[in-house]
Amino acid sequence: MTAQQAQDEIILSVRKVSKRFGGLQALCDVTFDLPRGQILGLIGPNGAGKTTLFNAINGIYPPEQGRVIFRGTDITGWQPYNVARLGMARTHQIVRPLNELTVLENVVAGACFGHEHHPLGQARVIASEVLAFVELAARHDALAGSLNVAQKKRLELARALAARPHLLLLDEVLAGLNPKEIDEMIRVVRQVREQGITILIIEHVMHALMSVSDRVIVLDYGEQIAAGTPAEVANNPRVIEAYLGDPELAERMMTSA
Amino acid sequence: MAYLEVTDLTSGYGELQILWGVSLALERGQLTALVGSNGAGKTTLLRTIMGLTRPWHGKISFEGRDVTRLAAHAKADLGLILVPEGRQLFTAMSVYENLEMGAYTRRAMNNLKSNLERVYDLFPRLKERSGQKAGTLSGGEQQMLAVARGLMAEPRILMFDELSLGLAPVLVMSLFQVLRRLKTEGLTMLLVEQNVQLALAVSDYAFVLSEGRIGIQGQAAEVRKMDQVRRVYLGI
Numbered sequence: 001m002t003a004q005q006a007q008d009e010i011i012l013s014v015r016k017v018s019k020r021f022g023g024l025q026a027l028c029d030v031t032f033d034l035p036r037g038q039i040l041g042l043i044g045p046n047g048a049g050k051t052t053l054f055n056a057i058n059g060i061y062p063p064e065q066g067r068v069i070f071r072g073t074d075i076t077g078w079q080p081y082n083v084a085r086l087g088m089a090r091t092h093q094i095v096r097p098l099n100e101l102t103v104l105e106n107v108v109a110g111a112c113f114g115h116e117h118h119p120l121g122q123a124r125v126i127a128s129e130v131l132a133f134v135e136l137a138a139r140h141d142a143l144a145g146s147l148n149v150a151q152k153k154r155l156e157l158a159r160a161l162a163a164r165p166h167l168l169l170l171d172e173v174l175a176g177l178n179p180k181e182i183d184e185m186i187r188v189v190r191q192v193r194e195q196g197i198t199i200l201i202i203e204h205v206m207h208a209l210m211s212v213s214d215r216v217i218v219l220d221y222g223e224q225i226a227a228g229t230p231a232e233v234a235n236n237p238r239v240i241e242a243y244l245g246d247p248e249l250a251e252r253m254m255t256s257a
Numbered sequence: 258m259a260y261l262e263v264t265d266l267t268s269g270y271g272e273l274q275i276l277w278g279v280s281l282a283l284e285r286g287q288l289t290a291l292v293g294s295n296g297a298g299k300t301t302l303l304r305t306i307m308g309l310t311r312p313w314h315g316k317i318s319f320e321g322r323d324v325t326r327l328a329a330h331a332k333a334d335l336g337l338i339l340v341p342e343g344r345q346l347f348t349a350m351s352v353y354e355n356l357e358m359g360a361y362t363r364r365a366m367n368n369l370k371s372n373l374e375r376v377y378d379l380f381p382r383l384k385e386r387s388g389q390k391a392g393t394l395s396g397g398e399q400q401m402l403a404v405a406r407g408l409m410a411e412p413r414i415l416m417f418d419e420l421s422l423g424l425a426p427v428l429v430m431s432l433f434q435v436l437r438r439l440k441t442e443g444l445t446m447l448l449v450e451q452n453v454q455l456a457l458a459v460s461d462y463a464f465v466l467s468e469g470r471i472g473i474q475g476q477a478a479e480v481r482k483m484d485q486v487r488r489v490y491l492g493i
Contacts, residue, residue: 045295045451046295046451148272149272149273175296176273178274179468204294204295204296205296205468206294206490206491206492206493207492207493208492209492210491210492210493211492211493230492230493231493233491234487234488234491234492234493239491240487240491243294243453243487243490243491244452244453244454244486244487244490245451245452245453245454245455245456246452246454247454249426249429249430249452249454249455250452250454250455250457250458251458252430253430253433253434253455253458253459254458254459256430256434
């Protein structure tokens with residue numbers, strides 16, 4: 001495969017994915033392609049369906065309709081651990097490290113469940129490398145439960161990276177970080193991409209998300225309302241309305257008695 | 258001197274700092290909007306003003322009196338009242354009982370009857386349903402009840418956290434009409450609202466909170482025209 005072909009490869013294809021919870025249409029016909037090596041941002045107001053889309057992609061919930069194609073394989077309805085074996089890793093918005101294990105052991109656990117089947121000894125080597133990469137090596141012996149918020153976020157990322165994924169889903173890795181920690185984490189995310197890992201990222205810290213993403217898709221009430229470069233979506237009237245409200249409704253309210 | 262003045266306030270939860278030196282002032286009789294994107298710290302600011310979250314540093318003064326360290330119930334006694342996000346009604350109690358709970362301060366208890374008439378006049382629906390359990394009301398009625406319960410406390414400053422969240426446009430309109438009426442009656446209000454257009458349309462003055470700091474402030478009509486507000490929400 002030439003470099004150009006590698007770049008053009010669609011690593012993840014989401015086709016008309018829909019998911020409903022009772023009366024709530026959580027996702028409606030969401031469709032996009034993610035080329036290998038890109039960082040794709042996923043944004044939308046609270047409750048837009050972003051995390052639900054992650055769950056539909058990595059198999060936590062099977063979508064009711066639509067297909068998810070990953071590395072050329074239709075993984076719709078697969079169990080999450082099988083999706084992980086194919087090279088997709090994710091972080092969670094609410095981090096839940098194995099508190100009673102050390103930082104290193106947590107990352108070893110990540111290395112054991114990726115798409116490369118490593119024996120424990122090799123998993124330790126990988127885990128140490130990843131901890132150095134996220135700059136958490138100094139804490140490798142600490143219990144995960146003793147880490148602060150920023151360190152726990154790095155551990156969450158390290159655990160996912162130790163699986164050596166082709167595609168990484170990041171769900172609010174910046175939440176709870178101070179501005180300096182946000183800058184550091186964004187630098188790490190860029191380095192992850194430089195290693196050739198494709199990234200799909202949900203983030204509420206918008207200036208960070210817009211600066212790191214190549215393209216952005218926007219969900220509102222489960223519907224994909226826009227897609228494009230960060231500048232395109234930030235100036236899209238539908239996106240602005242989703243975030244700031246309907247100016248006409250506001251006018252009507254002011255003019256009615 | 259402002260009616261409520263917050264100076265260089267910092268606070269957060271555990272080791273997580275949310276507010277990074279917030280200063281804002283509410284003028285008496287004005288409706289002030291506090292907007293900002295998800296996670297900006299709006300609820301934390303309301304909770305800290307209210308005494309539900311402990312301020313780390315900074316000062317809160319009300320009518321010139323330092324109330325920074327007062328407990329929430331003492332602030333409620335002074336007339337600082339919060340209509341919380343998600344309503345937080347007593348769902349197993351009746352509409353009437355919820356309204357009574359709002360009037361638990363001594364000051365408000367004395368005027369229970371006249372205040373009840375006032376809120377029933379503002380929200381006739383609640384009068385019709387006064388015996389019904391709060392948990393069986395529709396979402397819009399529950400939000401009306403949460404506002405009415407706040408009014409029963411005879412607020413000097415009434416603060417709203419996400420008034421319109423999850424409500425159909427027609428209900429949002431009717432709640433905002435009530436806000437306009439309360440404004441003409443001279444009530445001082447602080448409105449946290451995810452619908453920025455509505456919040457700025459109804460308010461006199463606005464503060465835009467961004468990552469725990471006040472980035473923009475001004476007359477609401479001016480702020481509404483600013484492209485920076487879009488940038489606060491969308492990053493670029």
